[in-house]
Amino acid sequence: MQPDEEVLAVHETRCCVVGGGPGGLMLALLLARRGVPVTLLEAHPTFDRDFRGDTIHPGLLEILDEIGLADRLHLLQHVKMYGPTIPSPDGPFLLFDLRRLLKTRFPYIMWMPQPIFLQFLAQEAAKHPSFRLVMGANVQRMIEENGTVRGVRYRAADGWHEVRAMLTVGADGRFSRMRKLGEFEQIETSSPIELLWFRLPRLPGDPEATGVASPRFGKGYVLILIDRADHWQVGCFIPVGTYPEIREAGLEAMRQRIVALEPRFAENVETLTDWHQFSLLSVASARCTRWFEPGLLLIGDAAHPMTPAAGSGIKYAIEDAVVAANLLTGPLLAGRLSLRNLAAVQRKREWPTRIIQAFGAFAMGRLGKALRSGKTVSPPRFLKLLFRLPLVKRLFANLIAFGFWRVHVKN
Numbered sequence: 001m002q003p004d005e006e007v008l009a010v011h012e013t014r015c016c017v018v019g020g021g022p023g024g025l026m027l028a029l030l031l032a033r034r035g036v037p038v039t040l041l042e043a044h045p046t047f048d049r050d051f052r053g054d055t056i057h058p059g060l061l062e063i064l065d066e067i068g069l070a071d072r073l074h075l076l077q078h079v080k081m082y083g084p085t086i087p088s089p090d091g092p093f094l095l096f097d098l099r100r101l102l103k104t105r106f107p108y109i110m111w112m113p114q115p116i117f118l119q120f121l122a123q124e125a126a127k128h129p130s131f132r133l134v135m136g137a138n139v140q141r142m143i144e145e146n147g148t149v150r151g152v153r154y155r156a157a158d159g160w161h162e163v164r165a166m167l168t169v170g171a172d173g174r175f176s177r178m179r180k181l182g183e184f185e186q187i188e189t190s191s192p193i194e195l196l197w198f199r200l201p202r203l204p205g206d207p208e209a210t211g212v213a214s215p216r217f218g219k220g221y222v223l224i225l226i227d228r229a230d231h232w233q234v235g236c237f238i239p240v241g242t243y244p245e246i247r248e249a250g251l252e253a254m255r256q257r258i259v260a261l262e263p264r265f266a267e268n269v270e271t272l273t274d275w276h277q278f279s280l281l282s283v284a285s286a287r288c289t290r291w292f293e294p295g296l297l298l299i300g301d302a303a304h305p306m307t308p309a310a311g312s313g314i315k316y317a318i319e320d321a322v323v324a325a326n327l328l329t330g331p332l333l334a335g336r337l338s339l340r341n342l343a344a345v346q347r348k349r350e351w352p353t354r355i356i357q358a359f360g361a362f363a364m365g366r367l368g369k370a371l372r373s374g375k376t377v378s379p380p381r382f383l384k385l386l387f388r389l390p391l392v393k394r395l396f397a398n399l400i401a402f403g404f405w406r407v408h409v410k411n
């Protein structure tokens with residue numbers, strides 16, 4: 001401990017969750033509703049965050065329904081999306097239609113601003129007396145005794161605090177500090193593309209907000225326009241390493257690229273006056289070879305950073321949380337948690353994650369090749385032919401909605 005690290009207070013709990021994203025909040029909620037004492041530490045003072053996806057897939061809505069929350073969630077601001085219509089030179093192309101899904105109350109992806117969703121989960125968790133939430137708690141140290149993790153030390157506005165727990169869960173996202181502190185080995189999948197990310201204002205003449213995302217295909221780049229009600233969130237996929245050239249070509253050239261694909265943005269792009277308004281995002285994914293060590297488990301992006309391009313990281317983080325809660329609630333309540341319990345979580349979740357990451361890498365590889373060719377990018381012809389088959393459409397819709405294995409909450 002450094003001399004300036006005097007600990008002001010020590011709190012004891014059964015499970016300490018680091019990170020109040022979708023994965024951490026869902027795990028804390030599920031443990032608390034079963035009576036496990038749980039403390040959730042979130043570095044930020046509020047759940048307002050940079051845009052990190054707004055999608056709640058049918059499989060997640062079913063999970064929320066299993067714990068009696070789906071109807072309440074539907075009372076909050078959201079939009080339903082039934083399937084993406086992709087413009088292509090041969091006309092619009094409907095990839096899949098979730099309304100054809102059988103056996104579900106929720107045949108749609110719910111688009112809900114993530115801060116609203118996270119706040120909702122936190123409020124539901126707070127109804128259980130064994131739940132404790134500390135906002136503005138930036139975890140920086142791990143407490144280890146005789147080779148077992150026994151909790152963490154975090155910095156708050158008033159100084160250092162300690163949380164001691166039988167189990168610590170790192171749910172602290174893509175740049176996880178718990179992953180670094182635990183020295184977990186990570187395998188990265190390189191990506192041939194990057195995402196240039198920026199906002200445009202909504203102007204009075206803009207069409208009515210729908211909340212959904214739509215792609216536009218250009219020569220050597222693809223735009224994703226996400227209608228966020230009060231502004232447009234825009235992503236521009238570019239070949240990896242080409243951002244310096246784009247900057248050199250100047251802002252006017254960038255504005256023209258945008259307007260070439262979306263002419264109605266001619267006025268909106270005038271607000272792009274500085275490269276600081278753009279951020280460059282890696283769309284690479286990665287995974288830890290091992291998700292646990294004695295007293296410590298990683299879940300969600302901390303264990304397997306998902307490519308934002310696949311649009312399913314929230315689903316996988318929440319499913320990890322459900323599986324972890326299913327397998328660990330009993331041992332935590334009994335006060336007997338073994339390494340085998342933690343290994344079981346990785347065993348159940350690793351393959352679904354690896355398969356979706358492999359799909360994402362394949363799709364990104366194809367897109368990267370198309371972008372590099374310098375020709376107008378368009379969904380491949382074989383894909384369009386394949387997706388004319390009703391069976392393929394239905395299988396794909398099922399895969400998007402529920403993944404390879406459905407995850408259920410065990411009460």
Ligand SMILES: Cc1cc2nc3c(=O)[nH]c(=O)nc-3n(C[C@H](O)[C@H](O)[C@H](O)COP(=O)(O)OP(=O)(O)OC[C@H]3O[C@@H](n4cnc5c(N)ncnc54)[C@H](O)[C@@H]3O)c2cc1C
Pocket residue numbers: 018019020021022023024041042043044051052053054055137138139140171172173174176177197281299300301302306307308310311312313314315317
């Ligand atoms: C631009 C972008 C767009 C995306 N779009 C989508 C999409 O449309 N659909 C989709 O499903 N996924 C999308 N994703 C991916 C998705 O956001 C992640 O996969 C998902 O949020 C992972 O959830 P998580 O709970 O594991 O981690 P996160 O959501 O990253 O949450 C981690 C939390 O831990 C906190 N934290 C970090 N360090 C500390 C610390 N030291 N102490 C305490 N707290 C800490 C953070 O503040 C954060 O709240 C997108 C990602 C990006 C970047």
